[in-house]
Amino acid sequence: MSHSGYPYQQHSPTVVPAHPFDPREDAHVLRKAMKGFGTDEKAIINVLTRRSNAQRLEIAIQFKTLFGKDLIGDLKSELSGNFERAIVALMTPLPQFYAKELHDAISGLGTDETVLIEVLCTLTNAEIWTIREAYQRTYRSNLERDLKGDTSGHFRRLMVSLCNGGRDESMVTNPVAAAADAQALYNAGEKIWGTDESTFNMVLCQRNHEQLRLIFQEYQKITGHDIEKAIKSEFSGDIQNGLLAVIRSIKNQPAFFAKCLNKSMKGLGTNDRDLVRLVVTRCEIDMGDIKREYLINHKESLADAIKGDTSGDYKRCLLALIGES
Template sequence: MSYGNYQSRTPTVVPANPFDPRSDAEILRKAMKGFGTDEKAIINVLAYRSNEQRLRIAYEFKTLYGKNLIKDLKSETSGNFENVLVALMTPLPEYYAKELHNAIAGLGTDENVLIEVLCTKSNDEIMVIRQAYQALYSKDLEEDLIGDTSGTFKRLMVSLCNACRDESMMVNPETARADAQALLRAGELRLGTDESTFNMVLCQRNWAQLQLIFQEYHNLTGHDIEQAIKNEFSGSAEDGLLAIIRSIKNQAAFFAKCLNKSMKGLGTNDNDLIRLVVTRSEIDMVEIKREYQAKYGESLADAIKGDCSGHYKKCLLHLIGEP
């Protein structure tokens, strides 16, 4: 997945090379067999393999021992350490589908999860997640979103779920200027807000073109488009539109902010923390760590050390490349 070369992306978890899934399966079996569990051995295997490699290890594990690796891990571990291992062992589209389903199902909606996933993914990724969602729940993700959200936020989620963004990365300064003017007329220059214009531009234009549109908007008004969103929208709609803008401007900084939010305040939102670390470690965790340090004056590793404990903490630190 690439949004053009203006955002470098360096993972902290890369495929192991050489890679021997059978040997890894044997190590994991030994770590869980008999009295006690060798958590360190489990971390040393799973935190240093790509998602695709972990799935091959699970296949070998079943072939060798006739046992389900996830079930064994669940029976040998507990709490957040168990949760992070299960996340590591789940195919990525299925993992995202489960996270979206959990965000929608039950009392209330966790809009943050919907925003984090749908506002930052490519068309292909969204389509694959939709297919996984359908396969897991025999339901359409779009229908569930419609049933669980409302108003401007609902329309934003449906537009993103349709996965029809232009991904050409071609830019046109004239249309960027026209779009910036249209956004200005739809918001600051009128009484009330024409939400559909914001929805159309932010959900359809390619990422490089949107960078240009934001620049043109600043040229026209003398202030950032984020300011306009804050003035014109509120609640989840505001959060969703800001997420699109911020992830386009600097995706690593956007995810650094999500990580900080998962750990600050009373208690930790471990579910968010696990999802962010597990999924971004194979994409751009190096850049996210840099942005985290710059924005919050402490390293992501120190934040995790202060907020988590035990094998859970060790596993997260290995995944972000700070063992």
């Protein structure tokens, strides 16, 4: 899965493929780390946080070939808690991992809208199609149908639009069309009593990222304020959060993910599920950018936030993944 994000900036992963790479050797190291009394967690962290997702999957194949055992199964039996959660996430193919996160968000008690928003608002069309296929394969169920069954109203429409993966990805811009769209958004929201949500849905889910940045600038020119202010005054609840996520991730995706990370750690207790998902899915893409934005926007380094919020092998694992071990 290639990832979208800043079209005008180099990505800055904190986990890159290992060169040279010997999956058989790694399989032996992991086997030794789990054999006999006690587990060598440090050896497990050293191997798995310094390989790409594709390389980890190769190690699992070699592990099964050499020892006739399932690597994920062995890791699960040796590890526990959030450290186990992070390591199992690292060992899961990315589309399948996203599919599981979406499935759990929908099928749990109540819906975890933050997961739906974070995943569907930030990925490319191709990534969304791949995740839909993985979802269908794993759960024998259709992602769009499950989303419809578990959400309602305007938020449901936003999720269905996004999960179709039909955004224009050309990056071609048209200033005249941008001004017209900005005016249409103003007419559909702040200008009238009541809000025409479908206009927001259509523009925010269809236009390409570059074009949307132009539309946001035009909106500022028309109204004298940021489009986020309009969303906050015109919408509430899940649909407000969803539309704001689309806008923020398009304006600056690393800053959006930095905010998600901050939220996972700053509430009452840590949302470790969100923390693990964010670190594991972004470390091979733009974690360097996210760290920079975290420091700018939240006045402490991401490493310090993780240190203050986690402990033990779990902490060591996360710090290794963000390149701070």
